[in-house]
Amino acid sequence: MRGLLRQIWNTKGLARWILLVGAIVTVVFVLFALFAPWIAPFDFNQTRDAAGVKFEKLASPGSGHLLGTNDQFYDICSRVVWGARTALEVVLLSVVLSVVIGVPLGLVSGFLGGWVDRVLVFVMDAIYTVPYLLLAIIFAFMLNDRIGSGIVAAALSLVAIYIPQYFRVVRNTTVSAREATYVEAARAIGARPTTIMRKYLFGNVVQSVPVIGTLNAADAVGTLAALGFLGLGIQPNEASEWGYDLSRALDDAQAGVWWPALWPGLAIVLLITGLTLVGEGLNETLNPALRRRRLLPVRFTPREKVDAT
Amino acid sequence: MPTKPEILSSSPTGRSEVVLDIDQLAVHFQLQGGALSRLFGLKARRVRAVDGVSVSLKRGEVLGLVGESGSGKSTFGRALLGLVPATDGRITYHSQDRGERRVSEMRGAELRQLRTDLQMVFQDPHAALNPSMTIEEAVGHPLVIHKIASGKALKTQVAAALERVGLSPVERFLPKYPSDLSGGQKQRAVIARAIILNPEVLVADEPVSMLDMSVRAKILQLMLDLKQEMGLTYVYITHDLASAKYFCDRIAIMYLGRIVEIGPTAEIFENPRHPYTKALLKAIPEPDPDRMVPRDLPRGEIPDAAEPPLGCSFHPRCAEAIEGCGWESRDLRTLIEEHWTRKVEAYDDEKAVIGDLGSLDQPSTTARIGAGGAGQVRALLDRIKAEKPDEPLWKGVRDIEDAGNAVEVHFVPADAPKLRRAGGVDVACVLYPDES
Numbered sequence: 174m175r176g177l178l179r180q181i182w183n184t185k186g187l188a189r190w191i192l193l194v195g196a197i198v199t200v201v202f203v204l205f206a207l208f209a210p211w212i213a214p215f216d217f218n219q220t221r222d223a224a225g226v227k228f229e230k231l232a233s234p235g236s237g238h239l240l241g242t243n244d245q246f247y248d249i250c251s252r253v254v255w256g257a258r259t260a261l262e263v264v265l266l267s268v269v270l271s272v273v274i275g276v277p278l279g280l281v282s283g284f285l286g287g288w289v290d291r292v293l294v295f296v297m298d299a300i301y302t303v304p305y306l307l308l309a310i311i312f313a314f315m316l317n318d319r320i321g322s323g324i325v326a327a328a329l330s331l332v333a334i335y336i337p338q339y340f341r342v343v344r345n346t347t348v349s350a351r352e353a354t355y356v357e358a359a360r361a362i363g364a365r366p367t368t369i370m371r372k373y374l375f376g377n378v379v380q381s382v383p384v385i386g387t388l389n390a391a392d393a394v395g396t397l398a399a400l401g402f403l404g405l406g407i408q409p410n411e412a413s414e415w416g417y418d419l420s421r422a423l424d425d426a427q428a429g430v431w432w433p434a435l436w437p438g439l440a441i442v443l444l445i446t447g448l449t450l451v452g453e454g455l456n457e458t459l460n461p462a463l464r465r466r467r468l469l470p471v472r473f474t475p476r477e478k479v480d481a482t
Numbered sequence: 483m484p485t486k487p488e489i490l491s492s493s494p495t496g497r498s499e500v501v502l503d504i505d506q507l508a509v510h511f512q513l514q515g516g517a518l519s520r521l522f523g524l525k526a527r528r529v530r531a532v533d534g535v536s537v538s539l540k541r542g543e544v545l546g547l548v549g550e551s552g553s554g555k556s557t558f559g560r561a562l563l564g565l566v567p568a569t570d571g572r573i574t575y576h577s578q579d580r581g582e583r584r585v586s587e588m589r590g591a592e593l594r595q596l597r598t599d600l601q602m603v604f605q606d607p608h609a610a611l612n613p614s615m616t617i618e619e620a621v622g623h624p625l626v627i628h629k630i631a632s633g634k635a636l637k638t639q640v641a642a643a644l645e646r647v648g649l650s651p652v653e654r655f656l657p658k659y660p661s662d663l664s665g666g667q668k669q670r671a672v673i674a675r676a677i678i679l680n681p682e683v684l685v686a687d688e689p690v691s692m693l694d695m696s697v698r699a700k701i702l703q704l705m706l707d708l709k710q711e712m713g714l715t716y717v718y719i720t721h722d723l724a725s726a727k728y729f730c731d732r733i734a735i736m737y738l739g740r741i742v743e744i745g746p747t748a749e750i751f752e753n754p755r756h757p758y759t760k761a762l763l764k765a766i767p768e769p770d771p772d773r774m775v776p777r778d779l780p781r782g783e784i785p786d787a788a789e790p791p792l793g794c795s796f797h798p799r800c801a802e803a804i805e806g807c808g809w810e811s812r813d814l815r816t817l818i819e820e821h822w823t824r825k826v827e828a829y830d831d832e833k834a835v836i837g838d839l840g841s842l843d844q845p846s847t848t849a850r851i852g853a854g855g856a857g858q859v860r861a862l863l864d865r866i867k868a869e870k871p872d873e874p875l876w877k878g879v880r881d882i883e884d885a886g887n888a889v890e891v892h893f894v895p896a897d898a899p900k901l902r903r904a905g906g907v908d909v910a911c912v913l914y915p916d917e918s
């Protein structure tokens with residue numbers, strides 16, 4: 174892990190720009206999320222001003238509401254800013270949870286091999302083959318009965334679809350790292366299997382986790398929005414969620430009221446783009462297999478014209 | 483680092499001369515066939531990496547294990563530490579302070595405990611060190627694992643071990659990662675990790691073969707010094723007889739999982755007996771260019787350890803082979819194919835006479851060949867024989883029998899020769915009378 178930061182810092186060329194742009198966009202949303210109460214003019218579920226006067230429905234941008242209001246009387250600017258907090262909370266929770274479950278599972282499975290490995294690989298592959306949105310919908314449905322439809326429920330339905338990704342990558346890296354001489358050397362000094370996994374394998378098989386993590390984060394934003402759009406995600410009075418707002422705004426958009434749809438939609442696109450750029454940038458930097466070598470042109474010296482005479 | 487004074491006091495009394503006793507050790511690997519062959523129920527191949535090796539390691543000696551790559555040297559070394567389970571046979575460790583212990587029956591915690599006494603140095607020092615551990619962590623880890631030292635004592639011992647292997651100033655090397663060190667330095671770190679537990683036996687698996695020429699002698703010298711200081715016993719594995727001459731008291735020549743010759747270093751070099759030993763000796767590069775002799779490496783390549791030759795496994799490559807070496811069907815196939823490489827123009831006609839050679843791949847002392855009439859096949863075999871009449875295979879043919887359109891070539895059956903006494907060494911070769 175020690176070389177990681179240095180490597181990122183030393184990134185060159187296109188990868189550096191991708192990383193930089195992605196990081197800036199992402200940081201802006203993180204700031205929104207962290208300081209939402211101070212940045213947003215109103216609360217996410219506020220429909221009346223301080224004097225108790227109800228907001229105007231579908232107020233156009235500018236007049237007291239910077240980005241206008243939507244059909245539920247919410248202030249769009251506030252909804253967008255608060256939405257960043259919801260999105261990042263869900264993303265963080267789901268990515269952390271799937272890393273915490275998927276990585277050790279892959280490590281143990283790859284290291285132990287045998288039937289444990291075969292069963293786990295089978296289950297994970299089975300999950301992996303189901304279209305992920307479908308899977309998220311199923312989980313959201315199932316969780317709805319038990320723990321409602323808050324942030325935790327949304328994150329949990331995403332966790333299920335991401336675990337297999339970490340599992341597969343970590344498990345496959347472990348299977349090849351397990352054969353390395355330093356693992357045999359560890360056995361030769363009397364290390365127990367748990368020590369080998371912790372001290373010798375873990376650090377060497379988690380190299381690709383940051384990349385998958387950021388790419389998953391981007392994906393999670395989209396899936397969360399999709400769930401919200403379908404009405405399965407977070408309800409509007411629990412937290413502000415872009416996908417839900419977008420779905421409410423579609424009818425109005427057809428009637429020429431564009432602002433309730435534009436801003437949440439833009440937020441979704443920007444955050445996904447930012448996270449994807451970070452992920453791809455990291456991938457270019459950290460993944461030597463994918464990194465394209467810079468080839469120097471080979472020049473042949475012109476052949477002497479001996480045989481031409 | 484504490485030394486082992488008890489060794490110095492006990493060895494003159496001659497207590498327990500033998501430190502490791504290996505008796506008929508066999509290590510076989512079951513190769514998993516592909517999914518397809520498993521589906522069709524084909525039998526899994528079995529590699530006999532080590533196949534009946536008996537040798538006693540005396541306290542304080544350096545035993546060299548020499549052979550081409552693929553002869554099972556590494557597997558043997560790993561089996562000594564219990565890193566691969568023994569398929570058959572026994573390994574007995576006569577511990578200085580714990581008495582007799584059966585390595586080949588140990589499991590789990592007992593086996594891990596054993597590693598405080600038996601240690602290993604690996605061929606590739608770069609691969610043997612965890613890339614994400616500093617030298618300090620790597621060298622000190624054995625002490626942490628066995629709960630021998632921690633905190634300040636740990637650091638002191640690590641520093642002492644690094645000092646001992648010549649990685650000084652120690653402070654400079656402690657925080658380094660393997661990728662920051664040269665090959666020689668890495669191997670020194672690997673050696674430091676191996677000796678930090680004060681082992682009795684060190685198995686060194688080609689410890690210098692991946693290093694630059696310039697540092698090889700230094701590493702070997704370091705190992706000799708450590709042996710002196712710490713009273714170590716070495717098993718030195720190498721494919722390079724020249725370094726074994728410099729390093730070993732006794733040398734065992736290994737071929738396809740068996741020891742074919744074993745004896746004192748001087749005797750092996752002055753009077754090699756096994757044809758394989760002779761071939762290896764001839765293959766040592768001559769430093770003096772004027773005395774360059776044509777080096778006749780053993781012909782062909784080391785055979786597949788999953789299907790070793792019948793009889794003596796060296797016979798297909800042996801320059802001194804005789805009738806009782808275990809000639810068989812696959813040798814005949816090789817011979818016929820060699821003939822075709824010389825006589826390309828005759829291939830089409832003769833191929834029709836001989837028919838399919840595939841059946842010869844099944845190891846057997848009876849080889850059935852021919853599709854174009856027994857007489858023609860016999861004539862063809864005679865032609866091949868006339869090309870190279872002194873080809874040793876023909877000596878091993880007992881008779882040739884007609885069998886319809888084909889002929890059956892019967893070879894003299896033979897068992898693998900056992901080790902037998904010959905002069906100052908033990909050798910496994912039919913050229914030397916078996917007195918037992």
Ligand SMILES: Nc1ncnc2c1ncn2[C@@H]1O[C@H](COP(=O)(O)OP(=O)(O)O)[C@@H](O)[C@H]1O
Nearest residue numbers: 511529531550551552553554555556557558787
């Ligand atoms: N883990 C293993 N699984 C299957 N075959 C193995 C394994 N290790 C070694 N072998 C086989 O055993 C034979 C001996 O290998 P090895 O002990 O490495 O020989 P050497 O060290 O003399 O080169 C080879 O044919 C090799 O392919």
Ligand SMILES: [Mg+2]
Nearest residue numbers: 552555556557
């Ligand atoms: Mg080897």
